[in-house]
Amino acid sequence: MTFSIAAHQDGRFGIAATSSSPAVAARVIHLRDSVGAVTSQNITDPRLGPALLDALASGADPEAAIAAVRRDEPDIDFRQLTVVDGSGAAATFSGRRTLGVHGAATGPHCAAAGNLLSRPDIPETLCTAFAAAEGELEERLHAALAAGLAAGGEAGPVYSAGLSTVSAIGWRDTDLRVDWQEDPIGELGRLLGVWLPQRDAYVQRGLEPAASPGYGVPGDDR
Template identity: 30%
Template sequence: MKKITLLLILFGLTGFSQNIGVEKEAFAHTYSIVAKDTVTGEMAVGVQSHWFSVGALVPWGKSGVGVVATQSFVNPAYGPNGLKLMENGIHAEAALTQLVEQDKGRDFRQVAFLDAHGNASAFTGEKCVESAEHMVGKNFSVQANMMLNDQVVPAMAEAFATNSHLALAERVMEALKAAQNAGGDIRGKQSAALIVVGPDKVENSWEDKKIDLRIDDHENPIVELERLLKVARAYEHMNAGDLAVEANDMEKALQEYGTAEKMFPENLEMKFWKAVALANSGRLEEARPIFNSIFAEDKNWKKMLSRLPASGLLSISREELASLTEE
């Protein structure tokens, strides 16, 4: 991690790296995909590697601008500098070409750019470790190096093309799974990451990434990444439920919390907020057995419930609250 931190500092001081030798740079021999959803305008990067914390350096993205995957002997400057060029109106191919020409370590690089218009471009240096190649298609690019065989990249491209019915994040997951099933990294598996950014520029940095998931060290990072994506989708419904509560739309809240609970029925928090929405909708008797089952597993939720009226999140009488919380 000290090596990576030092690299980031150096890149931040010097802009685009031209003079740092590849022997000092972080490895990320890996497979990845950059892609755009033509319906929603979302853009994504998915990546897996037998290297610790691949998500720290490989995937970059900015809403309304584009996405970047920089790998092999990683030059992280391709990320922020590539996004800056694309934000200034330079399309993906021209932006990537400009940065590659400035990079003295380009023979060791593998990089892919995709801009907000769906233009994709990729570069694979001559000294990337076999099997190394890329394939650029309409609204996507897949690339890999140090793979077990030359079937990985075609498998990713086919999986992305044949799963157009899926949301972008899930479609990218299918490409990653296909890569692994085709042989994947010759060294095995360790880390993975997935980011999704929106079609429009945002004012606040915290609104930039719609999905931002990282598996830094795991025996089966793709499996774990897919699990976390499912959790993220469930919590999207939870967040929508929270917004409905703020708007005093308890029926909408109940619908969103219920959908989340169906996705993860063992999750106490999802059960809890569904029960709260029921209580706030005047359906206390439906909520009661749900609360009781939650309290039986963890009594802290009973204390939590008693604190909600003061925040305006629970609109039942004191007597009704007491009937739920008294021993």
């Protein structure tokens, strides 16, 4: 039903996810400036994302953060979790009742997991592709998601995808979502190509509006 990758690069955190279900990014992606990247998926409980991030913020490493949530979550057997912190440490958890063929993997500064997969090694493919990719964090996350799809992805088709990042500025500087499309990962890549050249200008508009560039739209006379 879902496969995803959480990652860290140069002080930034990001997550890319895809699913056969609609609006996957709204439920799975959890990010916090200067703290970490967390996914909560399978039979998803979005409340676990903030709980894991709170544990990281209190000083726990990824393994300890997952252990703390497992102690407090009565339905943990239904959950699948990934955690990456600012040191690049990563951990995963898949409960006994994770759906279908499932798997999880960690790599340098990344963690991936999936359920209802075509093959259990899809998460490892995501981590390998992320490590091999170059460019912005967003580009590397998308490359990992595309590699997972090319390797077989889910057992069935995916219809939604999302990619989000934080950079310690107070909000998500990238937050892209594709819902109910035949090729959501391809469409996500197209959107990323439109967004990335503009991203920093939109950040500047938030932080330094008087110095920010014009909008380049009718009615903007700057």
